[in-house]
Structure formats: structure tokens, C-alpha cells
Amino acid sequence: MLKKFLFLVVIILLMLMTMSPIYLEATVEPDYNCLDNRELWLRKPKMKGYDILELQRELKALGFYEGKLNSIYDQKTYQAVRRFQFANGLPVTGVVRENTWTQITEVANQVLLKTAAQNLEQPTGEVSLLIDAYRKEMIVYSDGEIHYKFPVAVGKPSTKSPIGEWAIIAKDADWGGGFGVRWMRLNVPWGIYGIHGTNKPHSIGTAASHGCIRMFNRHVKILYTWVEVGTRVKIIGNRDPVEITHDLRPGQTGKDVLLFQEKLREHGFDPGYTDGRFGEGTQDAMKEFKYFYGLKDDLIADDNTFYILGIK
């Protein structure tokens, strides 16, 4: 009897562990748009990719790599990695794993620290951030006044940073790894994007990330103390064309909703933040819109709406 009972408990526990969404939520790594560190080594066919370009850029800046920035893990890159590992007391394998990235970050930060002055005062007013993807720059506002500007790296052309008006929804002070130090997540509805430090400091000032906003580690530490969950973050820059293919309704999210919100605002109806969510603010704007144009008194963005807003 007892055996039967124990067997049943084990089965239930196993089912819970494998099937329960609560358990999955807690254990499965979320699909962060910026987690892109794979293991790099010399093999045939040669490895290619943007991460290799970044590796070459960092090693070049530190004086270990003299070849072309060609995004290919070739012999020259391999030798440069070995030289770096040897100089920094790491196992000389020519394989780039997390420990090599971390060491590159540390050395690069030390180099950069020597050249950068640090005299940053805590903002006293309400903080908001503007990330200008054109200029690769973050402007910190305090009560609407410019408080400080930080250089950043933004999404590369194939994985652009999310353009829109966001808010910080989570902060983590101890992330490390691919993110460098500190992580501040944005409420982008179509992916996991945030502001974080980097182990590729020489990418700062370029369009290099998978959409996240990279900062120097020393900067992100400072910024982290200035912002709170709820701090508004606006990102401006280029965006891939968005097509609206269906009616939009309250509760929906996505890039099409964001475009629709921007058009509403352009035409004088304020949807609140353009955050890709058909929430309360957008519903209020729709109510005004439909009333104003004498259309059916509902909140659905349909063909008439798109024609008036010039989306179609």
C-alpha cells in the first residue's frame, strides 16, 4: 500500500516537473535577444559570424590581432586568441569560451578606464532615457533636462534595436556572462530586450548588438543606480518596414500595433506611450478617433482607420 502511494507521489512529481508551466517558467532560460555567445574555435569549414567580427575588433583594439576584420575564425584570429590567452594566464587552447570573453572585457575596461574621466552626479529629478540609434548615444534626462550622455552600442542592421517608447520592467545587478554587469529589461512585447554592460567594449559606438543596448560596464553600473523599474526609455532610429495585415483590437501587441500607435499620434490622437500594446491609452485614443470621424462606435482599428491614418 505504502509502495503504491510512494509510486504515485513520484509519478505526480515527475509530471509536475516536466509539464507544469510554473516549473517551466522557473527553470527554462528565457530566449534573450542578446544572448549570443557560442564557442569559437578553428575548424573546417571555418566559423563565420558577427561574434567573430566583435572578437577580432576587441583583440585588435588590445593589440593582439593585426589581420582584417573579416568575421571569419581563421588562422590569424586563432593565433591572436592564443596570444591573448597566454598573456592573460588562461589555458592556451585557441578556443573562445565564456572565460576568454570575460578576460577580454576586463582588460578592455581597464584600458578604457584609463582614458575616460568619471565625474557623474546623481540626477535629482525624474529620470528618463532617450537612446538615439542613429548617433549610438544614450541621453539621460532629469525632469526633462539633459543630465548626461553615454555612448552605447545598438542593434546591428539585421537585428535592429526596438524603436518605440518603453519602460524598464526589471533590474538585475548580478548578471555577468554575455551581458557584462547589470541588466535592465525593457517591456518590448516581441522579444527580450534590455540595457546591459558588455564584454565587447569596443563595440560601443557601433551597431553591433542583437537589439539590446550595450554600455560600458562602468557606465551601466552608474546608470543602474539612476533608474528604477518604471523609468521610461525611448529608442529612436531606423526600423524595418512594418505591414499591417489585419484589424487591430484591444489587447493585441506587436510591431503593427506600435506603427498604428505612432500614426494615431501623428494624426492628433494620443495613445499614451507607443509601446506596441493596444492598451488603455490606445483604446482612449481610438474612442476619440471613431467619434471624431463619425465611424462605428467601437475600438477596432479596421480598414477605415488605416485609410484615414494613411497606413493603407
Added chain:
Amino acid sequence: MWKKLKFNLSWIGIITIMLLITIISGAVIFYVKFRAETGFKIDPTVEVDPNQKYQIDYWDYPLFIDLENDYREFLENTIEEFNKFYPNIEVNYQLLSFAEGEQRLKESLLEDRGPDIYNDIFGTKLISEELQLPVNPFLKLEDEAGAKELDNYDPLALRALSGEEEIWGLPTWLIPQLWVGNKGVLAQTGLDLEQVVQEGWNWQEFEKFSQELSAEDKVIIFNPYNPELFYQLLMAAGKGELISSERRLLLTEKDLTETFQFLEQLRDKGVFPREEKRMNEKLLSYFWENQAAVIAPINLWLLNNLYQRELNEGTELTLLPPPSKFKKGVVPIETRSLLLFRQEEYRGDDHTKATYKFAQFVAQRKTLLLAKKLNVMPAYLPLQEEWLTGVGLKEGIKVQLLEYLKQGASHEIGNFADFDLERLVKERIEEGYHNFWFEDRSVSEIVTEMIFDLEQIIAENKEVKTDEKDSFLN
């Protein structure tokens, strides 16, 4: 004895004085209250005191809705300009939500927190019997040369704001109620557009035209969710006034039946899109894709959106009068105005004059710019010629608008109580209009029910009026 009498006399004196005070103050209160209840009288000759500070509250809507043009800036410049003439009149403005502004106004007036001036862009006209001020005392005031301001406003606009010998707002714009046609699609039917513009068209002509449309596989789209179309048809047929001043229903069973039958005949001819109940969803796409020949009803804002888009599209639009039961119909004209209010505790004729001065400044000096931007005809006659030369409309559309204004008609608004009754009547008409499109019922069924309900509404309100009269007499 004498002393006693003296003592008694002084008491009598005191009592007399107290009685006198009570009677006089009572009379004053009664007079003030009576004055408030039985028609508020304004002395329009009272001038604004240059040594006194006045505060005016002005409520408006953000009328330049695109981001390029800031309406706040426009208002602030208007106030600044006004203050050059009247530096002692401080104007505070508020911009309202389009969907909720009117409700907010009504609630605020009930709580005595309303504005001095309200820009009535939706044409409600009568809002508060107790606090709304007529403007005719100012308009009828003669200047030294004997001229009256009244003569400078379009008579159509003044008529639309008149009721019981008062004028209830300072007119700003005139808006003909028109349908929009797709010129290219209309041409396929061989319609003589010029003749329609000049002479209008009757229901038979419109039905014939719709038959030709069907043959060309083109459609007409009426928004079944917007009952304005029904009122436009009634108005074009000379049935704009729904109830008489004696609270009699002016709309007959025959009027309603004929109007619904006109729509039903169009429906039978297959001129509406197949999914008729959802045709409103195709309003603009069908128009721009040259599938719809006529779309209606189109309000001022939607019309402006069409004007703008027309510049980038190959499609050309034209304005059409709603067809009438008769050969020569009328074009319904709507009027927009600035409404003036007082506070429960009257601030004096000089305050009212200050309020009027700002309303007058907006209506006469600032309306031109607004009317040009919004493509509406100013109601202030001296501005109309300048509007014609300055408005950014195509020549053909301007000619059409002028022609429609010539054929325009408006009707008086009656009194506040009748206006409330009219609102109830309209609610019931709108229910009937909704039933026509969305419920599978015959016209006679819908109309019979409507007439029954309307008569009941009228009867109930007659009783209310009689009760009110009785209680007043008692």
C-alpha cells in the same frame, strides 16, 4: 406712565425696523430670484470697466489635430492679440476630449463650474436653460451709424441658433450636409453631375442612377451606424423640424415610411455591398479603390481627410446633395457657434460684456484662419469673400459649396424644453434607423412601432409640461 409709553414705543420702533428689513431684503431676494427664473436680462450697453480685472474661461477642442499645427499655440496667440485691446481681460482656456467634452460641459454647468464660452463644434446649440446666455442683445445693438452686428452674420446661421426670439450662440461656421461621390465612377453612369449640383435630385432620379451603378457593378455605401444620413434625407425633404412649438409631432407615419422605403428600394436594387450590415467597414477602401460611387454620411473631419488624401490618389471626389422626395430639394446646413454661459451667481453685465468681447473677437477675427484650415464657410459675412480666395480647396469644390449654400436650409431650435424633447424623439428615430439595417423586419412594422413610441414620448412630455405649469400656478 409717559416713561412706560416711551419704553413701549422704542420696542415698537425696533420691531418695525426689523420687519422693514425683513420685507425689503425678502423683496430684493425675490426680485433677484424672479429675475433669474423668468428670463435673464442683460444690459448690452454696459461697458467693460478698464480698471477692473476680468477672468474668462474658454473651453474648446484641439481643432488642428495634426502634429504640424499646434492649436494651443493658435489659441495662445489669439488671447495675446485680444489682450492688446483688452489687457484687463484674462482668458484661460481648456481643450476638451472630442468624445467626452460635451458631457463634461454639462456636468460642470450643473456643478456651477462651467466656462464662460464653449466652442460648440458638434452643433448641440442648447445646453443649459438656466445658465446659457442669448447673444441677441449684443447683436441687435445699434452703433452710431445705426448698423447692427446682426446684419453681418449669415441669416442661415442665425436662424439655426434662434428660438423664442433669442439667438443662443455666436455663429462661426456653416457646414452643408453633403454626400461624397467618386467622380470617375459617377462618370461611368452618365450622370449629369452639373445638373445635380445646380438643381439637386429627387429619389426617383437617385434610384435610376443607382440602377445604372448596379449595372456597372459599382456600389453605394451608407454607414448604417451613423443616423445622420436619415436626418439628412428628412431635412432634404423639408422635414427638418421634428416637433412643433405646441409639442406636436411634425413627423408623420407617411414621412417615415417614404424615407425608409427609399432606402429599401435602393437595397432591393442591390446597390449596397453584399454584406450590407458590415458595409460601413468598406466605406473608405471601396471609395478609394473606385468600387463605391457614393459614400455617406461624411462629417466635416472625414471630408477633410478625403480632401487631403485626394491629392495623392488618382481618384477625384465630388460633393453631392442628399436626394429629396421633391424635384427641387434643399441642402441641409449645419451651424457651429460659440455658446456663452453665466455662473449661478451672476458676475454682472460688465463681466458678460467682457465674455462677449472675447467671443466676438474669435468669431470675427480668428474664424477665417480656422475656416480656411478646416475648409468650412465662415458665418461672419465680411469673411466669406476672403475665405473663397484663400481656402485651399479645388476650384470645382468651392463652386459646389457656394451652390449648396445657396440651396441651403436651416430651421429654428425652439426652446430648451422642446429641445430636450427633440432629443428623446431623435433617440427613438435612431433606434428605428438601426432596426432598419440590422433587424429583419418590414418598413411598416418598424414605422408603426416608431410612431407609437414617438406619440407616447410626446404625450408623456406634454403631461410633464402641464404638471409643471400647474405647480407653477399653484
